[in-house]
Amino acid sequence: MVKQTIQIFARVKPTVRKQQQGIYSIDEDEKLTPSLEIILPRDLADGFVNNKRESYRFKFQRIFDQDAKQETIFENIAKPVAESVLAGYNGTIFAYGQTGSGKTFTITGGAERYSDRGIIPRTLSYIFEQLQKDSSKIYTTHISYLEIYNECGYDLLDPRHEASSLEDLPKVTVLEDPDQNIHLKNLSLHQAATEEEALNLLFLGDTNRMIAETPMNQASTRSHCIFTIHLSSKEPGSATVRHAKLHLVDLAGSERVAKTGVGGQLLTEAKYINLSLHYLEQVIIALSEKHRSHIPYRNSMMTSVLRDSLGGNCMTTMIATLSLEKRNIDESISTCRFAQRVALIKNEAVLNEEIDPKLMIIRLQKEIQELKDELAIVTGEQRTEALTEAELLQLEKLITSFLEDQDPESKLEVGTDMRKIHHCFHYLKKLLNDKKIHRQSTAPSENKDQNCREPLKEEEYKKLRDILQQRDNEINILVNMLKKEKKKAQDALHLSSVDRSQLSHGQSSPFPPGNPDGPKTLPFSASTQALDSSTSPYRSSLLHRKTGMREEMSLGRQEAFEIFKRDHADSVTIEDNKQILKQRFAEAKALGESINEARSKIGRLKEEITQRHVQQVALGISENIPVPSMPDQLEEKLRSQLEEEKRRYKTMFARLKALKVEIEHLQLLMDKAKVKLQKEFEAWWAKEATSLQQVNSPAVTPSNHVKPFPQMSEAQHERSQPLSNKRFPVSTPVHCGSKNGLQRAQLQQRSVDCWKQLVTWIRVGRLCFFKDGALDAASGAGARLTVLSLLWVLEPWAARQRRVLGVERAL
Numbered sequence: 122m123v124k125q126t127i128q129i130f131a132r133v134k135p136t137v138r139k140q141q142q143g144i145y146s147i148d149e150d151e152k153l154t155p156s157l158e159i160i161l162p163r164d165l166a167d168g169f170v171n172n173k174r175e176s177y178r179f180k181f182q183r184i185f186d187q188d189a190k191q192e193t194i195f196e197n198i199a200k201p202v203a204e205s206v207l208a209g210y211n212g213t214i215f216a217y218g219q220t221g222s223g224k225t226f227t228i229t230g231g232a233e234r235y236s237d238r239g240i241i242p243r244t245l246s247y248i249f250e251q252l253q254k255d256s257s258k259i260y261t262t263h264i265s266y267l268e269i270y271n272e273c274g275y276d277l278l279d280p281r282h283e284a285s286s287l288e289d290l291p292k293v294t295v296l297e298d299p300d301q302n303i304h305l306k307n308l309s310l311h312q313a314a315t316e317e318e319a320l321n322l323l324f325l326g327d328t329n330r331m332i333a334e335t336p337m338n339q340a341s342t343r344s345h346c347i348f349t350i351h352l353s354s355k356e357p358g359s360a361t362v363r364h365a366k367l368h369l370v371d372l373a374g375s376e377r378v379a380k381t382g383v384g385g386q387l388l389t390e391a392k393y394i395n396l397s398l399h400y401l402e403q404v405i406i407a408l409s410e411k412h413r414s415h416i417p418y419r420n421s422m423m424t425s426v427l428r429d430s431l432g433g434n435c436m437t438t439m440i441a442t443l444s445l446e447k448r449n450i451d452e453s454i455s456t457c458r459f460a461q462r463v464a465l466i467k468n469e470a471v472l473n474e475e476i477d478p479k480l481m482i483i484r485l486q487k488e489i490q491e492l493k494d495e496l497a498i499v500t501g502e503q504r505t506e507a508l509t510e511a512e513l514l515q516l517e518k519l520i521t522s523f524l525e526d527q528d529p530e531s532k533l534e535v536g537t538d539m540r541k542i543h544h545c546f547h548y549l550k551k552l553l554n555d556k557k558i559h560r561q562s563t564a565p566s567e568n569k570d571q572n573c574r575e576p577l578k579e580e581e582y583k584k585l586r587d588i589l590q591q592r593d594n595e596i597n598i599l600v601n602m603l604k605k606e607k608k609k610a611q612d613a614l615h616l617s618s619v620d621r622s623q624l625s626h627g628q629s630s631p632f633p634p635g636n637p638d639g640p641k642t643l644p645f646s647a648s649t650q651a652l653d654s655s656t657s658p659y660r661s662s663l664l665h666r667k668t669g670m671r672e673e674m675s676l677g678r679q680e681a682f683e684i685f686k687r688d689h690a691d692s693v694t695i696e697d698n699k700q701i702l703k704q705r706f707a708e709a710k711a712l713g714e715s716i717n718e719a720r721s722k723i724g725r726l727k728e729e730i731t732q733r734h735v736q737q738v739a740l741g742i743s744e745n746i747p748v749p750s751m752p753d754q755l756e757e758k759l760r761s762q763l764e765e766e767k768r769r770y771k772t773m774f775a776r777l778k779a780l781k782v783e784i785e786h787l788q789l790l791m792d793k794a795k796v797k798l799q800k801e802f803e804a805w806w807a808k809e810a811t812s813l814q815q816v817n818s819p820a821v822t823p824s825n826h827v828k829p830f831p832q833m834s835e836a837q838h839e840r841s842q843p844l845s846n847k848r849f850p851v852s853t854p855v856h857c858g859s860k861n862g863l864q865r866a867q868l869q870q871r872s873v874d875c876w877k878q879l880v881t882w883i884r885v886g887r888l889c890f891f892k893d894g895a896l897d898a899a900s901g902a903g904a905r906l907t908v909l910s911l912l913w914v915l916e917p918w919a920a921r922q923r924r925v926l927g928v929e930r931a932l
């Protein structure tokens with residue numbers, strides 16, 4: 122058992138403006154327990170009526186300042202926890218802090234750069250690397266991903282998610298067994314045999330979460346997410362299995378209700394916006410107080426799920442994420458205070474071991490066989506040798522005394538030895554027959570005496586028959602048990618193999634599995650063509666499912682999407698990542714070729730060495746001289762070349778492996794960005810279509826109705842305005858919301874004219890001509906956008922018209 126208090130770390134998010142410095146300081150001098158001092162700016166401190174303190178000091182295990190890299194966070198915080206999970210202990214890492222303080226960045230990572238990978242992907246990478254290295258145990262890894270929103274649990278990996286929205290799926294519920302163990306109903310567990318499979322699950326969960334998010338449900342801020350890695354390990358042949366769970370938790374933003382700003386309630390404890398966090402605090406307070414017997418875990422789903430992590434069987438770590446800007450000072454102090462309480466909680470982690478159910482079945486089967494053997498011995502089934510004279514004599518004495526016993530309840534006790542029972546029967550039969558013969562030859566006066574003995578014998582027979590029946594039943598029960606256990610074992614084996622094959626189905630990596638220890642495998646030869654596709658079939662099919670609307674897009678919508686994409690704030694990141702990905706692919710391709718070359722060279726060198734050896738032996742035989750025991754100079758040279766080539770091969774292989782991970786991660790980031798883009802486009806499109814339709818209805822005055830693309834960065838927006846003034850002479854007033862009434866009226870008139878024209882064209886089935894003609898005649902993107910605006914306005918109407926006029930084919 123390992124007793125440990127919850128470890129607390131602080132991470133300060135980089136501030137946008139550097140002048141924020143001076144609000145806090147980190148004292149690293151106190152080597153063992155560094156402290157963070159938050160200094161209240163004078164204007165804030167003056168606002169206090171009751172509290173004149175101007176600075177607050179908090180102790181943490183370690184404090185990571187603004188420049189801390191994700192790598193450092195992983196090495197110092199997550200790696201030790203991952204190591205204890207690998208050793209068989211439960212672990213939890215949770216990030217706590219106000220909205221925007223960097224919880225998701227720390228736990229999952231940033232969506233832009235590979236180096237921004239957070240704790241989850243890095244931990245997965247580390248765990249799978251360790252599992253590969255350790256051949257002394259058999260490991261099984263499963264993943265689950267739970268979201269708690271408004272006290273309801275959702276399975277982010279529910280396969281039915283594709284067909285229905287998260288809210289429509291069965292809710293995850295907490296069940297508690299008599300030993301107070303928590304079980305989560307409706308939370309699916311997915312086996313992940315490789316890092317890639319696990320990352321795909323993370324990606325799937327994140328995408329499902331993003332898709333489910335609506336403006337009304339800002340899930341990422343208000344929900345808690347628990348990504349859990351379930352690890353089982355067992356030594357080959359051993360019946361003991363170790364189970365460990367690692368929860369990686371991204372909590373909701375910890376804002377409080379009564380944030381009234383300067384003065385007033387500033388820095389006083391107030392209720393959380395999120396009820397679950399309120400209950401979490403209640404649990405933390407109860408645990409940090411000595412002599413509290415009742416801990417209110419059951420009050421909320423989150424505290425129930427994290428019960429073991431808080432004061433239970435777990436190595437737990439908290440990361441307090443801080444956004445130390447002036448406006449956030451009260452929230453930052455609350456976060457630190459919360460952390461100080463958490464640090465008082467003591468956990469007791471134990472190794473979670475149990476007997477493997479499969480081995481248990483084998484053991485039971487063995488036991489049943491032993492029992493059956495024993496039973497057979499007891500019942501005499503397997504005894505073939507005859508009873509000895511002495512045994513027979515003793516048995517006959519027993520029968521005689523039994524027969525002579527006047528007590529009707531008396532029993533003939535011969536045990537369960539079938540030989541003895543059979544002998545009793547024979548003996549009694551003989552007696553009976555003898556008696557019959559005797560009766561026939563003697564006086565009828567004896568009849569009376571015989572009659573009173575008859576029922577006694579019947580009873581004995583019955584009893585012996587019962588005993589036999591009882592034994593038969595016992596044997597049957599045992600045989601049935603054995604059959605059932607056998608069937609269960611077979612079913613379990615079958616299930617696990619189906620499970621594995623289903624999970625591995627459809628998931629392919631652009632890299633074939635390679636063996637870095639030897640050049641036997643072809644590390645890259647088959648991968649070249651796979652490198653050309655940017656996503657694995659698994660991810661791309663998922664992407665299609667998630668963004669399926671794309672394929673059904675009309676031409677106008679597709680064009681709008683292209684423009685939307687081009688002007689989106691994320692487009693730069695996507696483009697950057699695309700370039701990096703291209704570079705990495707090119708590097709991987711080149712590396713793959715070099716590896717193949719090295720492999721061939723190694724083969725050639727080996728062949729040359731063997732040939733040289735054969736030559737030496739042949740020379741020795743032909744010239745009758747002994748074969749030298751040491752290799753000659755040439756062979757020596759060849760050998761050192763071989764060693765050098767092997768080293769080169771290994772280095773390149775290691776680099777290729779690292780590249781593989783990086784490429785996969787970049788692909789995931791890009792896929793995620795694509796889903797996000799598509800989702801935002803759909804929302805924007807729907808909004809614009811509605812507002813533009815309103816514009817065209819005479820009751821509504823059109824003004825400012827087409828908003829700029831929502832994700833356009835400020836800088837991009839600023840840049841785009843003067844440009845659009847130049848490039849979009851007609852559509853400018855629409856897009857920039859000019860107040861120029863004349864221009865607007867002209868535009869309206871023009872729109873109406875175009876609309877009328879379009880209606881005519883649609884009627885004669887020549888919309889294609891309109892599109893092509895307009896695009897050909899118009900110069901540049903400005904005109905294109907004008908046409909697009911019209912198409913967006915008219916699209917819903919045009920769709921109806923197309924149906925009515927049956928001009929689908931022409932379009």
Ligand SMILES: Nc1ncnc2c1ncn2[C@@H]1O[C@H](COP(=O)(O)OP(=O)(O)OP(=O)(O)O)[C@@H](O)[C@H]1O
Binds near residue numbers: 135219343442
């Ligand atoms: N250490 C950091 N370095 C660089 N960028 C960061 C860092 N921490 C956070 N960010 C950036 O700040 C923004 C907000 O961070 P993040 O989404 O992680 O906050 P959060 O605490 O999870 O918020 P929420 O409660 O809404 O989920 C993101 O754009 C993120 O990339």
